[in-house]
Amino acid sequence: MNATAAVLYEVKKPLVVEEVEVLEPQAHEVLVRWAANGVCHSDLHVMTGDVPHPLPVVLGHEAAGVVEKVGPGVESVKPGDHVCSSYIPSCGRCRYCINGEPTLCAHRDKPRWFMLDGTARFRKNGRPLHHYLQVAGYATRSVVLEDGVIPIRKDVPLDLACLVSCGVLAGAGPVINRAKVPVGASVAVFGCGGVGLNSIQAARLVGAGKIIAVDVNRKKLEWAEEFGATHVIDASKEDPVAAIHTLTGGGVDYAFEVVGFQETVEQAFLSTRRGGMAVIVGICPAGTRLTIDPMLLVQQRTLTGSSFGAGHQRTDVPMLLDLFMAGKYKLRELISRRLPLAEVNHAYDLLQAGEVKRSVIVY
Numbered sequence: 525m526n527a528t529a530a531v532l533y534e535v536k537k538p539l540v541v542e543e544v545e546v547l548e549p550q551a552h553e554v555l556v557r558w559a560a561n562g563v564c565h566s567d568l569h570v571m572t573g574d575v576p577h578p579l580p581v582v583l584g585h586e587a588a589g590v591v592e593k594v595g596p597g598v599e600s601v602k603p604g605d606h607v608c609s610s611y612i613p614s615c616g617r618c619r620y621c622i623n624g625e626p627t628l629c630a631h632r633d634k635p636r637w638f639m640l641d642g643t644a645r646f647r648k649n650g651r652p653l654h655h656y657l658q659v660a661g662y663a664t665r666s667v668v669l670e671d672g673v674i675p676i677r678k679d680v681p682l683d684l685a686c687l688v689s690c691g692v693l694a695g696a697g698p699v700i701n702r703a704k705v706p707v708g709a710s711v712a713v714f715g716c717g718g719v720g721l722n723s724i725q726a727a728r729l730v731g732a733g734k735i736i737a738v739d740v741n742r743k744k745l746e747w748a749e750e751f752g753a754t755h756v757i758d759a760s761k762e763d764p765v766a767a768i769h770t771l772t773g774g775g776v777d778y779a780f781e782v783v784g785f786q787e788t789v790e791q792a793f794l795s796t797r798r799g800g801m802a803v804i805v806g807i808c809p810a811g812t813r814l815t816i817d818p819m820l821l822v823q824q825r826t827l828t829g830s831s832f833g834a835g836h837q838r839t840d841v842p843m844l845l846d847l848f849m850a851g852k853y854k855l856r857e858l859i860s861r862r863l864p865l866a867e868v869n870h871a872y873d874l875l876q877a878g879e880v881k882r883s884v885i886v887y
């Protein structure tokens with residue numbers, strides 16, 4: 525069978541949208557017809573070469589769709605089920621999963637661009653194509669691991685549901701699961717794009733007090749206010765660390781870095797109070813190193829990170845969709861543009877220009 529897919533053959537070159545061959549799902553694999561895939565920055569890191577990756581690769585890792593076929597031994601989903609992709613599949617049996625840290629699952633020890641048997645289910649002219657993060661959502665259909673799909677309720681439009689497969693959970697999870705921000709706490713969010721806006725709205729949801737949004741883009745700061753920021757800081761005009769210390773009388777309880785630069789990671793850490801916590805969500809280019817004063821750690825600050833929401837993706841994704849359906853979580857407002865797969869390169873131009881919260885490629 526075939527699919528239309530966006531393939532990266534060479535870094536710093538546009539994606540090629542073309543017909544590719546899709547092989548049958550094998551044991552514990554699922555064939556999904558994707559309905560939509562959100563345009564996330566992580567794919568861009570691969571396109572620019574900031575994060576090295578084997579090529580050619582079918583990108584996309586923020587997808588939602590309908591199960592078309594299941595391979596032998598698949599028990600948790602059946603054809604017709606609606607699913608979100610999980611770019612961190614969880615096996616449920618390894619020490620991480622058993623200890624309640626399924627976003628760190630042992631599946632991550634294997635190459636994440638093939639199925640678990642080390643082979644691809646895409647072919648082009650007889651040559652295998654890699655599956656980005658075992659999702660490959662920039663394809664009208666792809667084979668994924670059974671452990672890499674999350675069944676969801678059928679009444680959520682799939683072009684909204686796909687956002688939860690990365691940006692929403694990656695942004696909200698650090699607030700809810702990693703920092704466990706308590707009512708009234710002060711929060712700073714560095715970076716107010718499609719992921720950071722979710723850290724902001726999660727902070728609002730859990731009842732944070734001051735929610736301070738930091739960005740260099742005026743439009744993004746306006747979005748931040750719409751999503752619940754109580755204060756905004758334009759880091760192109762003033763030093764955000766000094767401004768946060770002034771606003772909070774000594775630093776925030778929790779800072780979230782959702783950009784992925786050395787400077788913003790260090791700023792997020794420096795903006796915390798004694799005993800505060802900084803959580804890194806952004807993906808820094810390979811080779812990035814931090815410079816921090818260890819004395820600030822002695823003062824009981826925590827510098828940590830969050831992978832795919834740092835919680836339980838199998839229950840967190842449905843939970844966030846329930847909150848959306850109950851009118852308590854904004855998804856619709858996250859989408860600035862809907863584009864066809866043929867315009868996927870344009871979608872990345874818009875992302876780089878900082879002109880969109882999230883774009884969604886719809887099939």
Ligand SMILES: [Zn+2]
Pocket residue numbers: 564565566567585586690691
């Ligand atoms: Zn992503």
Ligand SMILES: [Zn+2]
Pocket residue numbers: 614615616617618619620621622626629630631
């Ligand atoms: Zn596991």
